[in-house]
Amino acid sequence: MLFDQISNDIKEAMKARDKVRLETLRNIKKVFLEAKTAPGANDELSDAEAMKILQKLAKQGKESAATYVAQNRQDLADDELAQVAVIEEYLPRPMTEAEIEAALKDIIAQVGATSMKEMGKVMGVASKQMAGKADGGMISQIVKRLLAN
Numbered sequence: 001m002l003f004d005q006i007s008n009d010i011k012e013a014m015k016a017r018d019k020v021r022l023e024t025l026r027n028i029k030k031v032f033l034e035a036k037t038a039p040g041a042n043d044e045l046s047d048a049e050a051m052k053i054l055q056k057l058a059k060q061g062k063e064s065a066a067t068y069v070a071q072n073r074q075d076l077a078d079d080e081l082a083q084v085a086v087i088e089e090y091l092p093r094p095m096t097e098a099e100i101e102a103a104l105k106d107i108i109a110q111v112g113a114t115s116m117k118e119m120g121k122v123m124g125v126a127s128k129q130m131a132g133k134a135d136g137g138m139i140s141q142i143v144k145r146l147l148a149n
Contacts, residue, residue: 002050002090003032020079024086028057051091051132058087095134103130103140108146116147 006029013022031053036045061084068077095103104126111121122143130139 001028001045002047002054003036003045006090016109020082023084024083027083028054028090031057051072054087054090054130058084058091059105061087089127092133097138099144100130100138101146103147104139105141108143112148116144119143119147122147 006025010022010025010029011103015023015081017028032050034046035041035049036043036136055106059078065077065080068074068080107125108122111118111125113119113122126139126143127136
């Protein structure tokens with residue numbers, strides 16, 4: 001399980017004296033523990049839920065880095081991006097635009113969508129199939145382009 005892997009990797013980071021990695025992994029574990037002990041979680045955290053948490057943390061880190069860059073604090077942005085790099089090691093490789101488009105063409109054919117009115121149907125299936133592998137905004141953009149043609 002991802003939770004156990006993070007715990008083991010914390011030990012490895014300690015041995016390697018990798019401060020950034022250690023700090024990032026400890027933060028991930030803290031968020032995982034909070035999710036495990038949340039009401040209704042039954043003290044369990046599935047890998048799917050863990051992936052969603054990691055994606056959220058990576059997205060927050062990138063947004064923070066962008067804010068720091070806008071405030072001319074490149075040092076803080078670099079720290080944030082170093083942590084995002086550690087988080088992304090645990091995420092599946094994101095799909096390329098070409099891969100997303102090919103998958104969406106299949107989904108459009110599957111649901112028989114022919115117009116923008118059926119975008120919701122396509123997005124529903126696409127969101128489930130590509131969860132964690134592709135950005136929702138990018139999926140939406142490509143679906144609009146494919147259905148407009």
